[in-house]
Amino acid sequence: MPAVVKFRGKTLEVEAGTKVEDVLAMMGLSREGVIARVGTKLVTEDYRLRDGETLELISAISGG
Amino acid sequence: MRCSRCREQAVINLRAHRLALCEEHFVERFLEVVERAIRRYSLMRRSSRVLVAVSGGKDSLALWDALTELGYRADGLYIDLGIRRQDYSRISREKAERFAEQRGLELRVFSVQEEYGLSMPELRRGSREVCSVCGIVKRHVMNRVALEGGYHVLATGHNLDDEASVLLSNLLRWNTELAARQAPRVEAWHEKLRPKVKPLCLLTEKETATYALVRGIDYVSELECPFSAGATSIALKEALNRIEEHSPGTKLYFYTQFLKHRRIFRSEKPAKRECRSCGFPSAGELCSFCRLLLKSRLRGEKRDN
Incomplete structure (x- = not known):
């Protein structure tokens, strides 16, 4: 079963075992600009996603 | 990744400091850095009455939370700009009110529409520079509430990314006048003004967002x-983050080294005049806020006729 990634209303599937930093690279996101959360826990970029887990990427950048 | 202090699961990797931290030690360090900024740049005294400008976003609510945790006497000010698009003002106001209510803190709410009869969208009529119009309105209201409420300092949630991106913008345009005025504590140049301080200036936007999430602060995130x-x-923040990705610590170095050298930039001291309409300090006969109010009302009348 793949893992699910959610970012700004969009959803994509990645293989279980994929690291958060690989997801960020795939999406062209800087690790400085987003926070990664799995369930209720914040995780660092070396975290490997497990089967069926949902990774939520939260933007840290605001402007104006 | 494990916490560098206790070996528990880390929630953040601070590459600029070669430090990974768990929830508990991250919060502890966050508060230490806020206190360090307050002392290093003489932002406020322990006895100061602080007015925190809160927008309902992560930075200002994280600041209010941190100052309260550190034992400062801080009240909040929410400026309702009357932005109806996406229900923006209503939602952000509710976040600020709920935060204050849950912690038993005092929040002052100032409605621009109720006070001046014009909302932010009406005030920016015909102006392309919407963010600068917003800045003029907020500065005026903050000064007024701080003065009338007897506060000693005004605190804003500007973080390292805000400060570094403003610095980059000023330098890209060689706006040395603005660069000279950029500081963690902007002194009051008139008795009716209060110093403006930025206690989060040594913490990145990612750190303030992480603090807000770890502390369970319900902020305007979507x-x-x-x-x-x-x-x-x-765009400037994203550009700086690309550089940071390659060379961790660049943002902090860029900003703190600037603060060491900022005296090479000079700015003219504003004349101590007062606006003939509102009585607040002004560079001209009318302050920029009253000029904006006048223009917007005139444009509104023209449109109605």
Whole structure:
């Protein structure tokens, strides 16, 4: 079963075992600009996603 | 990744400091850095009455939370700009009110529409520079509430990314006048003004967002100000994050070294005049806020006729 990634209303599937930093690279996101959360826990970029887990990427950048 | 202090699961990797931290030690360090900024730049005294400008976003609520945790006497000010698009003002106001209520803190709410009869969208009529119009309105209201409420300092949630991106913007344009005025504590140049301080200036935007999430602060996260779409500040922040990705610590070095050398930039001291309409300090006969009010009312009348 793949893992699910959610970012700004969009959803994509990645293989279980994929690291958060690989997801960020795939999406062209800087690790400085987003926070990664799995369930209720914040995780660092070396975290490997497990089967069926949902990774939520939260933007840290605001402007104006 | 494990916490560098206790070997528990880390929630953040601070590459600029070669430090990974768990929830508990991250919060502990966050508060230490806020206190360090307050002392290093003489931002306020322990006895100061502080007015925190809160928008309902992560930075200002994290600041209010941190100052309260550190034992400072801090009240909040929410400026309701009357932005109806995406229900922005209503939602952000509710976040600020709920935060204050849950912690038993005092929040002052100032409605621009109720006070001046014009909302932010009406005030920016015909102006392309919406963020600068917003800045003029907020500065005026903050000064007024701080003075009338007897506060000693005004605190804003500007973080390292905000400060570094403003610095980059000023330098890209060689706006040395603005660069000279950029500081963690902006002194009051008139008795009716209060010093403005930025206690989060040594912490990145990612750190303030992480602090807000770890502390369970319910902030406006899904919504951005509808007028800030495509804002230059976001592009500058993203550019700085690309550099940071390659060379961790660059943002902090860029900003703190600037503070050491900022005296090479000079700015003219504003003349101590007072606006003939509102009585607040002004560079001209009318302050920029009263000029804006006048223009917007005139444009509104023209449109109605």
